[in-house]
Amino acid sequence: MRKIFAPLSFLALAACGTQTPTETPLADTLPPPQVSEATAEDPYLWLEEVEGEAALDWVRNQNDRSLKELKADPDYAGYEAAAIEALTSAERIPYGSIRDGMVYNFWQDETHVRGLWRRTTLESYASDTPEWETILDFDKLAEEEGKNWVYKGADCFRPKGSDIGYKCMISLSNGGKDAIVRREFDLATKQFVDDGFVTPEAKQGGAWASPDTLLIATDWGEETLTASGYPFIVKRWDRGTPLDAAEEVIRGE
Known part of the structure; x- marks a missing residue:
């Protein structure tokens, strides 16, 4: 539980800490500028490289530096424990969404770390x-597939007025990163759909058209992502066809 919930305790600590940590100016933590003709006007332009190793190393160092200062506060452990207790309490309200007279809820606790x-x-x-029926156990799924699955949501659809069951695109992140895979799931059978829609891992989004x-x-390949690595081209993908056969609908500028 600690890895999933602990970051929220940092917010509580920042808001309620009783000690004022010694601050180091941000500029002093930057490595020496990597000056070249291309970066002469902005010696820190390399920080714009989202996946650049130098930028990632700098971020890791800042995380370590921040965590060290937070943990030095004598109230840290108490705030962390209180935050975890609140986030895993059985007394939490199980908020949900309603489909066909059923309430759907995603739930995490000390037993179900990845969630149900x-x-x-x-x-x-x-x-x-309430008597809950499990639809998908993400701890069990992660163990069976050998993945560090983190549930990122479900987009469910059925045509208005239709009596066919709901199909959902389940978003899963391996380790909690922004990049996800999306897999088609049948609410009636509580199973992933054989030969259903499955997208490769990427920063992505989507919606049902039918x-x-x-x-x-x-x-979609070279020059189809923003500088921060997000897509700006939407395509229409029909069942039974390869993803690379999807037809472009719209693109951003």
């Missing part, structure tokens, strides 16, 4: 002790 996607009836939800068509923005 679950549902219950409206009647049961209104009771003091039961057999997705609109997707992802990494």
